[in-house]
Amino acid sequence: MSRNEIAWKEQPKFPSTHFVDTRIYTDNQIFREEQEKIFNKCWIIGCHESELPNAFDYRTFHHPGGAQLFMIRGEDMKVRAFYNICPHRGNTLLYDPVGNAKRITCIFHAWSFSPKGECTDIPRGKEGYQERYGCKDASLREVKSEVGYGGFVWVNVDDDSCTLKEYIGDALGMMEENLSMPLEVFTYHKAIVNTNYKLWHDTNSEFYHDYMHYFNRITGMMQPGYFDRKYKGYPNGHASVGSMAIKYDAYAGSQERAVGWPGLAPGGWVLIDLFPGMTFNLRTSVLRMDTAIPLGPDKLIIEFRGLGLKSDTPEQRAERVRDHNTIWGPFGRNLHEDLLGVHGQGLAMRERSDSKWVLHGREENSTIHDEVGMRHFYAEWGKRMGRQASDPFSDNKLA
C-alpha cells in the first residue's frame, strides 16, 4: 500500500543514527555552519606536490570554507599556502590556476610579495603612507600547510588546528605501503553538480550502489570475496574498505591488466574516505583522489585527480591513463553513473520538494553493503555541528 502525507513524514522506525533529515542537504544556514565548524577546522587537500615540481611554481585553490588560496613552492622547495588576496585593495593576486612566480605582484597597484608571503614592495609607499604603514604591515595571510600521505598538499585555515598526523590518525594505514613511493598526478578535471557535498561523500562511503553500475555488477559483485569486504571506522569521521580482486575480463572490451600498483594484489581495490569530503580510491593500477568543494547547500565542485608512479615508463603511464579514464574519466563507464545518481538526489531533494528522510539503516556486520560508513560520517558531523543529522532543527524536542 502506498503512503499518505502523514505516513510519508513519519520518522523512520530506526535508531536516530540510522537515518537523516534531508534538510541537512538543502538548508543554507546549515551549509554556512558547516563551512565554519567543519571545513574551516579540518585538513583539506589543496593539490599534489607533483603539480608544483619547481621552485616558485604555484597552484590556486578554492577552499571549501570559502577562502581563495594559493599554494607555492619557495626557493627552499618548501610548499606554503596563502590567501589569494592582496592586503591593499582586496584584489586577486594570482589569476591563473597554475604558474611560476618568483615575485607575486598584484596587477592593481603593483604591491609585491615573496613566495614566503613577505611584502617586498609598495610602490611609492613612503610618499603615501610616510612612516604609518609599510611592507612589515602588509604580509600575506599564511594558512597551515603540510605535504604528506602520498605527496598531497594539505591545508588548514584554522591556526589552532591539530597536526595533519593527529587528524588522519591510522585512517590511511591500509594504504601506507601503496603511498610510500613518489606519485604524480596525470589527469585532473572538475565537475559541477547541483547537489550537496555530503551526498557525493555518501556515494563514496557505500557500495550498495554497485547495483547502479553494470560494470561493477559483473566485475565485482558476482566475484568471490565481494561480500567479505569490511568497513572500518577511525576517529575524526574517516572510514576504509578493504581490498578485493576485480574480475575485469568479465566486462567485454576490458583489457588484461599488465600494470599494477606496489603493495596491491593484482585486480585489488582499497578505498579510504576522509572526513569531510576526500576519498582515496586505489584500484588495480590507479589512485583516484576526489575532493568535494561545496559552493552552497545544493551546488558542488568535485575535483578528480588520477595518479600514477613518478617512475612510470611512458607505456606504464599510458596504461594507467587508459585504466583510469575508461572507468573514471568524464566519458568513463562509472563516473557518469555516480554523478547521475547524486544529480538525481539533488533534483529530488530541492527545497519544497517534500523530501523528508534518507535511510542509512542497513546492518550486515559492517560488510560491503552495510551503511555503517555513512553512519560513522554523520556521527562525526553531528559532533562538530552540535546537531543530530536525523533532527537538525530539534523538531522533536520542540514537539
Added chain:
Amino acid sequence: MTPKQLIDELIYRSSLAMDSKDFTGFLDLCDPAFRYAITAYIPEIRKEITWLEHDKDGMKVLFDNLPRHNSDHSSLTRHVTVYTVEQDEAKQQAKTISALQVFKTTLDGGVTELFAVGKIYDTISMNGGNPKLLDRNVRLDTRMLGIGFHIPL
C-alpha cells in the same frame, strides 16, 4: 563530387549518424583500421590527457554496452564546420581540421545548453573514391563536462 566534397560529406554524415545514435551507420563510415580518441590539454597540471581511446572493435563494444548502463538520456547535437582539407595523393589520404560545438538538449522541456567546444582532427582514407574515417581525434577545449556522458562526441 570532387574529393573535397566527398570528404566534407563523410565528416558531416558521421556527425548526423552520431546525432541520431545510428552507431552502426557511424561505424560503416569508418575504415577497419579506424582509431578514435577524445583528448585535451589540462593547464592545471600542464599535461595532455586522453579521455577516451578505442579502435573500431572497441567502439562497437562501447556502443553495444550503452543500453546496459545508466545514462543521461539527453540528446547531443553536433555542429561541425570543416575548416581545412589537406590531401596526400601519394598516400591516398586526407587530413582535415573541423570546428566542433556540441549542444545537449534535455528530454524534459527540451532545454538546450552548450556541452562542449573543440576541434576534430580527422585522417581519412580516400579508398578509391569511397572515403572512410581512419583516425579521429576530438580535441576538446571544454573540460568542465558536468556529469559527463557515455556516448562519444
